[in-house]
Structures are given as C-alpha cells and as structure tokens.
Amino acid sequence: xxxNRVASPISMTLLREFRAPEAVAVLTKHIDYRDxxxxxxxHISPYSESFPSANALVKIGLPSVGALLTKIQARxxxxxxxxxxxxxxxxxxGRTLAVARLKQEIDQAGSQEPQQKKRLQxxxxxxxxxxxxxxxxxxxxxxxx
Numbered sequence: 001x002x003x004n005r006v007a008s009p010i011s012m013t014l015l016r017e018f019r020a021p022e023a024v025a026v027l028t029k030h031i032d033y034r035d036x037x038x039x040x041x042x043h044i045s046p047y048s049e050s051f052p053s054a055n056a057l058v059k060i061g062l063p064s065v066g067a068l069l070t071k072i073q074a075r076x077x078x079x080x081x082x083x084x085x086x087x088x089x090x091x092x093x094g095r096t097l098a099v100a101r102l103k104q105e106i107d108q109a110g111s112q113e114p115q116q117k118k119r120l121q122x123x124x125x126x127x128x129x130x131x132x133x134x135x136x137x138x139x140x141x142x143x144x145x
Contacts, residue, residue, distance in 0.1 A: 021063035027053040028067040031088075032081040054084040058091045065092055069105055072123050073116040086123045099127060 030053045038050040049055075057064040071077050071085035090098045102124040109117035 021060055024057065024060060024064050024067045027057050027060075028064070028071050028085075031057065031071060031084045032078055051084055054088055057088050061092055065089060065101070068092075069101070069120075073105075073109075073113075073119050075115065082119065082123065083126075086126060090127060095127070099124065102127065 032051065033053050034050050035052050057068060065088075068085040068088045072082050072089075074081075077085070089101065092098075093101060102120055106117055106120045106124065109120060111117075
C-alpha cells in the first residue's frame with residue numbers, strides 16, 4: 001500500500017514532464033490528490049506543489065482546458081477539485097482568456113443545465129474576486145511566462 005502512495009506522485013510527475021495529453025482524463029479524475037510528502041504553508045503554493053495531477057495538467061496546457069472546465073461543472077466534483085480545475089484554467093490561459101472562456105461556457109450552458117451553469121458562474125465570480133485572493137498561488141499563466 002505505501003508503494004502505491006509513492007508511485008502516484010512519481011507517475012504524475014512523469015506525466016507532467018512528458019506533457020502527455022493522453023493522460024488528461026486520468027489526471028483530471030485525480031486532480032485533488034494531495035502528495036503526502038509536501039507541506040502546505042503560506043510559503044509553498046498549495047496548488048502547484050502539493051497537487052501533482054493539477055500541476056501536470058497545467059504543464060500539458062491547452063489539451064487540458066476542456067477537461068478542467070468539465071470538472072468545474074461536474075456534480076460529483078469536490079470543492080477542492082473545482083478550485084484546482086479553476087486554478088488550472090487560469091494558469092493555462094491567463095486571467096483574460098480564462099474569464100472569456102468561462103463566460104462562453106456559461107452562455108452555452110443555457111437553461112438546460114442550471115446547476116452546471118451555477119457552478120460556472122461561481123467559478124467566474126471566484127476568478128473575478130479580489131486580485132489579492134486570486135489566484136491562490138499568484139502564479140503567472142503558461143502563456144505569460
């Protein structure tokens with residue numbers, strides 16, 4: 001059992017380094033897996049350092065965005081998973097494009113899926129919140145680097 005705990009972060013790190021778009025579905029499923037070997041403090045980003053799946057999805061880049069938006073809308077996603085997915089979209093696209101993409105998703109959700117639309121609206125409100133609060137790690141997007 002402890003062997004699997006060590007293998008998971010190592011596997012996710014390898015997928016991140018290979019930037020394997022084929023791994024997006026698996027990584028998104030485990031986006032809120034926290035590496036038990038990391039310590040979360042104010043000095044270490046809780047998202048980019050402690051969540052190897054989220055970090056790998058950001059490194060994979062654009063092929064991850066659709067799956068991350070789906071995770072934000074998912075009924076069974078935890079709050080942590082939604083926050084990580086939103087962080088991923090922001091990290092990949094940057095604030096301006098991420099806001100535009102969320103608005104597009106909200107428009108497409110229409111009235112057929114009110115709960116999905118509500119979750120997207122909550123994500124957009126979070127992203128538009130106080131810049132001192134968002135993004136949580138104050139990182140720059142992949143395209144701004």
